[in-house]
Amino acid sequence: MATNTIWKKNLYILSIAVFIAGIAFSEIMPFLPLYVASLGNFSHQELNFWSGFIYSGMFIISAITSPWWGKLADKKGRKLMILRASCGMAIAIGAMGLVTNVYQLFALRCLQGLFAGFVSNSNALIATQTPKEKAGQAMGTMASSVTAGTLLGPLIGGFLASVFSYRITFFITGFLLFVTFLMSLFWVKEDNFVVKSTNNIGKTKDVIKQFKSPNLIFGLLITTMIIQAANNSINPIVSLFVKQLLHGNGNVVLISGIIAALPGIATFTVASRFGALGDKIGTHKIIVGGFIGASILFLATAFVQNTIELGVLRFLVGFSDACLFPQVQTMLSKNSPASVTGRVFSWNQSAMYIGNIAGPIIGTTISGLSNYNMVFIVTTFLVLFNFLLFKLNVINNLPVSQD
Known part of the structure; x- marks a missing residue:
C-alpha cells in the first residue's frame, strides 16, 4: 500500500x-x-x-x-x-x-x-x-x-x-x-x-477469472462506449445547428466555439466534487443521476429556439458528463484487482475510442436522414438504453459493500 x-x-x-x-x-x-x-x-x-x-x-x-x-x-x-x-x-x-x-x-x-x-x-x-x-x-x-x-x-x-x-x-x-x-x-x-x-495472468479468460463479477466490469465498459458515442453524436453537428438557429445572423464560428467548450467547462468545475460525493454515498448513484440528467437535457435540447437556450443546456450537460465517464473509471478501479488494472483501463480506452468513432457516424447519419433536432432525440434514447444496461449489468451485480 x-x-x-x-x-x-x-x-x-x-x-x-x-x-x-x-x-x-x-x-x-x-x-x-x-x-x-x-x-x-x-x-x-x-x-x-x-x-x-x-x-x-x-x-x-x-x-x-x-x-x-x-x-x-x-x-x-x-x-x-x-x-x-x-x-x-x-x-x-x-x-x-x-x-x-x-x-x-x-x-x-x-x-x-x-x-x-x-x-x-x-x-x-x-x-x-x-x-x-x-x-x-x-x-x-x-x-x-x-x-x-x-x-x-x-x-x-x-x-x-x-x-x-x-x-x-x-x-x-x-x-x-x-x-x-x-x-x-x-x-x-x-x-x-x-x-x-x-x-500467470496472460490470456483474457485468465483476467476475467480475477473479477468477482465479470458482468459488472463488462457492463461498465459498454457504458463507457455508449457514453462516448452519445456525446460524440452531437459534436459534429453543433456548429451546423448553431448556424441554423442564427438564421444567418451572428458570428457562427465564435458562438459555436463557445457552445462547444461549455460542457467541458462545467465538467472541469465539478468532476472531483462528484467523485468525492460518490466515495461517500456510492459512485453508482452519481452515475444514475448522470443518466437521468443527460436524458432530460438532450431531449430538451431538441426543442431549443435560440443559441442562448442551446448554450445553457450544453453547459448543464457538462454536469451530467461529470457524473458519468469519470465515475465509471472510479467504479472500474474499485472493482478491479490491482494485478489486472492496466488491462481493464486499456479495455476501457478501447471502448472509449470505439464510441468516438461510432458517435459522429450516428450523428451525421441521423442529421442527413432527418434534421439536427432528431439527433438529440435519438441520443436521448441512446442514453436511456445505456441506463437500462447499466442497471442490469452493473447495479444488479454490485458487491454488498457498494450497494
Missing part, C-alpha cells in the same frame, strides 16, 4: 501531466484539415476524405492495440507504459511537422495511435496507488485536469499556428509531450509493484 505522501505526490504530478497532454492532443485539431490541404492539391471531396481518414486513423489503431499495452502494463508496470506513451507520441507528433504528403501524415497519426495510452495508464497507476476510499476524488481530479487541457488546447493551437506556422506547432506539441515524459520519469513512483504477480 502506498503511503499518503506517495499517492498524493503521484496524483499531483500526473494531474499536471495529463493537463499538459490534454493540451498537446487537442491543440492540433483546429488546423489539421488546413494542414492536410497544404500537403497537396485536393478537391473538396478529397480534402474531406483525407481529413476524416487522418483524424480517425489514430482512434482505430488505439482501439486495436490498447488491450495489448494494458496486458504489458500489468506485467511490467504502469509507469513504464506512461513513459512509453509520452515519449513515443512526442516523437510521432513532432515528426508530423516534417511530412511532405498526406500518406506520411496518415502513417504518423497511426503511429501516434500505436503509442497512445498516456492518460489511461496514468489513470490506472492512480487507481492502483490510491486508497479505495479516495478513488472517486482522485479519478475526478484526473478527469478535471485532462478536460481542462483539452479545452485550452484548440485555443493555444490556433494561437501558435497563427503566430508561427502549422509545422512549428507540431514541434511545440511534441516538446510538450516530452515534458510529460520527463515529469513522469523523475517524479512519479509506482509503489510496491511486483512483476511476478501477473506472470
Whole structure:
C-alpha cells in the first residue's frame, strides 16, 4: 500500500501531466484539415476524405492495440507504459511537422495511435496507488485536469499556428509531450509493484477469472462506449445547428466555439466534487443521476429556439458528463484487482475510442436522414438504453459493500 505522501505526490504530478497532454492532443485539431490541404492539391471531396481518414486513423489503431499495452502494463508496470506513451507520441507528433504528403501524415497519426495510452495508464497507476476510499476524488481530479487541457488546447493551437506556422506547432506539441515524459520519469513512483504477480495472468479468460463479477466490469465498459458515442453524436453537428438557429445572423464560428467548450467547462468545475460525493454515498448513484440528467437535457435540447437556450443546456450537460465517464473509471478501479488494472483501463480506452468513432457516424447519419433536432432525440434514447444496461449489468451485480 502506498503511503499518503506517495499517492498524493503521484496524483499531483500526473494531474499536471495529463493537463499538459490534454493540451498537446487537442491543440492540433483546429488546423489539421488546413494542414492536410497544404500537403497537396485536393478537391473538396478529397480534402474531406483525407481529413476524416487522418483524424480517425489514430482512434482505430488505439482501439486495436490498447488491450495489448494494458496486458504489458500489468506485467511490467504502469509507469513504464506512461513513459512509453509520452515519449513515443512526442516523437510521432513532432515528426508530423516534417511530412511532405498526406500518406506520411496518415502513417504518423497511426503511429501516434500505436503509442497512445498516456492518460489511461496514468489513470490506472492512480487507481492502483490510491486508497479505495479516495478513488472517486482522485479519478475526478484526473478527469478535471485532462478536460481542462483539452479545452485550452484548440485555443493555444490556433494561437501558435497563427503566430508561427502549422509545422512549428507540431514541434511545440511534441516538446510538450516530452515534458510529460520527463515529469513522469523523475517524479512519479509506482509503489510496491511486483512483476511476478501477473506472470500467470496472460490470456483474457485468465483476467476475467480475477473479477468477482465479470458482468459488472463488462457492463461498465459498454457504458463507457455508449457514453462516448452519445456525446460524440452531437459534436459534429453543433456548429451546423448553431448556424441554423442564427438564421444567418451572428458570428457562427465564435458562438459555436463557445457552445462547444461549455460542457467541458462545467465538467472541469465539478468532476472531483462528484467523485468525492460518490466515495461517500456510492459512485453508482452519481452515475444514475448522470443518466437521468443527460436524458432530460438532450431531449430538451431538441426543442431549443435560440443559441442562448442551446448554450445553457450544453453547459448543464457538462454536469451530467461529470457524473458519468469519470465515475465509471472510479467504479472500474474499485472493482478491479490491482494485478489486472492496466488491462481493464486499456479495455476501457478501447471502448472509449470505439464510441468516438461510432458517435459522429450516428450523428451525421441521423442529421442527413432527418434534421439536427432528431439527433438529440435519438441520443436521448441512446442514453436511456445505456441506463437500462447499466442497471442490469452493473447495479444488479454490485458487491454488498457498494450497494
